[in-house]
Amino acid sequence: MAKKVALLQGNEACAYGALYAGCDFFGGYPITPSTEVAEVLAKELPKTGGKFIQMEDEIAAMASVLGAALTGSKALTASSGPGISLKQELIGYACIAEIPCVIVNVMRGGPSTGMPTGPSQSDIMQARWGTHGDHAAIAVAPASCQEIFSETVRAFNLAETYRMPVQVLLDEINGHMRERIELPEPGELEILNRQAPPVSPEQYLPFDPSFGDVPPLAAFGSEYRFHITGLNKAADGFPTTKARLVDAEERRQIRKVEANRDKIEKNEEYMVDDAEILIVAIGTISRSARHAVNELRKQGQKVGLFRPITLWPFPERRIAELAGQVKAIIVPEMNLGQMILEVERVTKGACDLHGIGRVDGEPISPSQIMDKVKEVC
Amino acid sequence: MAFDYDKYLRPGKLPHIWCPGCGHGIVFKGLLRAIDACELEKNRTAIVSGIGCASRLPGYVDFNTLHTAHGRAAAFATGIKMAQPDMNVLVVGGDGDGVAIGGNHFIHACRRNIDMTYVILNNFIYGMTGGQFSPCTPTGDKASTTPYGNPDPTFDISKLAIGAGATFVARTTAYHATQIDKLIAEGIRHKGMAIIEVLDDCPTTYGRRNKFRSVVDMMKRFKELAVPVAKAATMSKEELEGKIVTGILHREERPEYCEQYAEVVKRAQNL
Amino acid sequence: MNTPRLEIIEQYCKGCSICVEFCPTNVLEMDGFLVKAIRPDACIGCMQCELRCPDFAIRVHKD
Numbered sequence: 001m002a003k004k005v006a007l008l009q010g011n012e013a014c015a016y017g018a019l020y021a022g023c024d025f026f027g028g029y030p031i032t033p034s035t036e037v038a039e040v041l042a043k044e045l046p047k048t049g050g051k052f053i054q055m056e057d058e059i060a061a062m063a064s065v066l067g068a069a070l071t072g073s074k075a076l077t078a079s080s081g082p083g084i085s086l087k088q089e090l091i092g093y094a095c096i097a098e099i100p101c102v103i104v105n106v107m108r109g110g111p112s113t114g115m116p117t118g119p120s121q122s123d124i125m126q127a128r129w130g131t132h133g134d135h136a137a138i139a140v141a142p143a144s145c146q147e148i149f150s151e152t153v154r155a156f157n158l159a160e161t162y163r164m165p166v167q168v169l170l171d172e173i174n175g176h177m178r179e180r181i182e183l184p185e186p187g188e189l190e191i192l193n194r195q196a197p198p199v200s201p202e203q204y205l206p207f208d209p210s211f212g213d214v215p216p217l218a219a220f221g222s223e224y225r226f227h228i229t230g231l232n233k234a235a236d237g238f239p240t241t242k243a244r245l246v247d248a249e250e251r252r253q254i255r256k257v258e259a260n261r262d263k264i265e266k267n268e269e270y271m272v273d274d275a276e277i278l279i280v281a282i283g284t285i286s287r288s289a290r291h292a293v294n295e296l297r298k299q300g301q302k303v304g305l306f307r308p309i310t311l312w313p314f315p316e317r318r319i320a321e322l323a324g325q326v327k328a329i330i331v332p333e334m335n336l337g338q339m340i341l342e343v344e345r346v347t348k349g350a351c352d353l354h355g356i357g358r359v360d361g362e363p364i365s366p367s368q369i370m371d372k373v374k375e376v377c
Numbered sequence: 378m379a380f381d382y383d384k385y386l387r388p389g390k391l392p393h394i395w396c397p398g399c400g401h402g403i404v405f406k407g408l409l410r411a412i413d414a415c416e417l418e419k420n421r422t423a424i425v426s427g428i429g430c431a432s433r434l435p436g437y438v439d440f441n442t443l444h445t446a447h448g449r450a451a452a453f454a455t456g457i458k459m460a461q462p463d464m465n466v467l468v469v470g471g472d473g474d475g476v477a478i479g480g481n482h483f484i485h486a487c488r489r490n491i492d493m494t495y496v497i498l499n500n501f502i503y504g505m506t507g508g509q510f511s512p513c514t515p516t517g518d519k520a521s522t523t524p525y526g527n528p529d530p531t532f533d534i535s536k537l538a539i540g541a542g543a544t545f546v547a548r549t550t551a552y553h554a555t556q557i558d559k560l561i562a563e564g565i566r567h568k569g570m571a572i573i574e575v576l577d578d579c580p581t582t583y584g585r586r587n588k589f590r591s592v593v594d595m596m597k598r599f600k601e602l603a604v605p606v607a608k609a610a611t612m613s614k615e616e617l618e619g620k621i622v623t624g625i626l627h628r629e630e631r632p633e634y635c636e637q638y639a640e641v642v643k644r645a646q647n648l
Numbered sequence: 649m650n651t652p653r654l655e656i657i658e659q660y661c662k663g664c665s666i667c668v669e670f671c672p673t674n675v676l677e678m679d680g681f682l683v684k685a686i687r688p689d690a691c692i693g694c695m696q697c698e699l700r701c702p703d704f705a706i707r708v709h710k711d
Binding site: 024025027043046047049051053055056057059060063064065066067068069070071072073075089090093220221222223225226227228229230231238239 | 387390419420421423425428435436439440441442443444445446449452453454455456457458459460461464481482484485638641642644645646
């Protein structure tokens with residue numbers, strides 16, 4: 001049977017991916033360049049009985065998502081730059097209270113209002129460390145419209161599996177560009193749903209470590225009544241300042257991601273086997289990098305591309321391995337040096353490292369990357 | 378029969394954290410009597426709060442309870458209610474939490490007329506952080522951050538709620554213990570946004586700084602200043618100066634938000 | 649009518665004395681930071697103490 005195809009903008013593909021994943025709640029606030037995600041869901045969610053609400057501000061949008069998620073909804077919000085800055089308060093709440101939800105960040109220039117219609121990848125570190133306090137983070141960074149669809153589905157799966165907020169990082173370019181995408185049939189992509197706790201309500205503790213690092217989350221409104229707070233808490237969900245209990249909870253929340261890196265990480269490697277120069281790039285800029293690799297290969301240069309699709313947790317083991325076999329790594333990114341800090345951290349000087357940064361509202365072009373490769377060689 | 382509060386309390390959580398004489402406990406008990414009068418089902422009831430002394434209330438009660446971030450209770454509660462319109466959603470919190478940092482969420486929840494009951498415990502001060510002035514601290518009064526007297530004008534929370542579109546607004550004080558549960562129960566039964574403002578005493582961080590000799594003095598002052606809404610209607614503006622008008626201040630019927638959204642769903646599905 | 653029975657839960661009482669002040673028949677008195685029913689027979693079951701006790705520390709049983 002012929003695949004159902006559509007010409008979709010990245011932001012639209014994100015919205016349809018969310019619907020495919022079973023998203024039934026969207027709480028948002030208008031902001032360029034993410035608004036199309038909200039617009040599609042305002043139209044589509046009521047058709048399936050889902051809920052769409054435009055809240056009074058970004059913080060409220062995030063709050064509504066968390067409230068809905070606690071009742072069992074698969075909840076989404078979408079924003080950009082300044083809006084994500086505002087949401088950080090409650091992204092932290094989602095981390096400590098372990099509430100599954102998906103946050104789309106269509107990155108634009110900054111800081112502050114910055115360049116609302118200009119592309120950027122300057123929220124790489126914000127996606128990891130934007131909220132205060134120690135916490136784990138999962139963020140995915142798709143490159144094409146097809147991948148925006150499927151990675152949005154995966155983001156919901158990761159959120160439910162690890163009981164935490166997951167960010168989908170787009171940028172103004174892939175959020176707004178249109179591509180032909182094949183719409184997966186129902187059942188074609190895996191969908192993971194939250195399971196009711198396998199214990200009676202009397203035995204249920206919302207952060208019960210006896211289930212491992214990801215305790216099951218019951219739904220408000222079911223017979224499992226429980227307490228959730230943003231304070232450091234014990235396994236029963238109630239606040240505590242007991243050092244041993246706080247420490248155990250904090251470490252478990254970090255460990256649930258660290259111990260499952262293999263299941264969470266997803267990368268693409270392109271012509272890396274014999275590469276002497278490795279380009280590490282995400283999202284839109286990985287497309288420029290792929291083009292550059294193709295052109296340079298034609299010219300006989302041994303260049304490869306490593307593309308983190310899961311940006312956080314950062315694919316540190318694989319990049320460290322590759323650093324041992326190449327002469328140099330080049331990190332082109334639409335910021336003034338964020339991902340390169342991670343690459344530097346994990347390669348520990350095993351190879352030369354060069355960055356290409358751009359913050360003028362223009363993408364990094366293939367020729368810019370090619371020039372850098374030639375300069376390095 | 379004495380009222381059986383234990384039915385709603387989580388075992389082993391008392392005594393609560395509030396200071397001796399803090400009126401929050403009085404309002405808390407009124408809330409439980411109101412919930413009982415309305416026969417709210419525990420499984421289908423959520424109690425949501427923000428940050429501050431009053432916001433610790435949900436931890437003590439056996440419902441679906443959510444202690445959120447500072448000021449955000451109404452916004453979290455909106456998400457719960459939208460996702461589960463059949464659930465009973467109550468919000469509790471203080472004046473600083475509700476109308477300073479949470480002011481935007483407060484007025485927009487009122488505007489939407491979403492069906493929830495918000496009990497706001499107005500004790501004129503930020504208690505938990507040690508007595509800084511709030512938007513409800515009377516002008517001229519002392520707080521730790523207004524050592525020379527408060528230069529700020531105040532919010533009238535009930536008027537703010539009415540202006541923002543809440544369809545049930547009532548006010549009472551911690552002295553008027555039996556009125557607390559009656560008004561909250563009325564608010565719960567009301568379809569739409571119900572705001573119940575309870576003027577409350579904070580002897581520890583407000584009373585002491587402002588020449589109240591004891592918590593009893595503060596309670597007696599509430600008794601002296603309270604004017605029932607029917608009597609207030611017969612009084613002049615000058616006579617009402619400095620008084621606390623108590624009772625149901627505003628009630629109207631207006632489409633409720635979740636019902637309005639259900640209409641959106643019907644239109645989207647061409648039903 | 650039987651005289652109501654006052655139950656004072658001492659571990660909850662924080663000694664604010666609200667109940668003592670609002671009792672119309674002077675049943676209660678402070679003993680340091682703890683309330684005591686010194687004249688329980690005078691209780692008329694008006695509930696003023698229970699209703700205004702912020703700490704769940706007094707219950708009036710009228711059965």
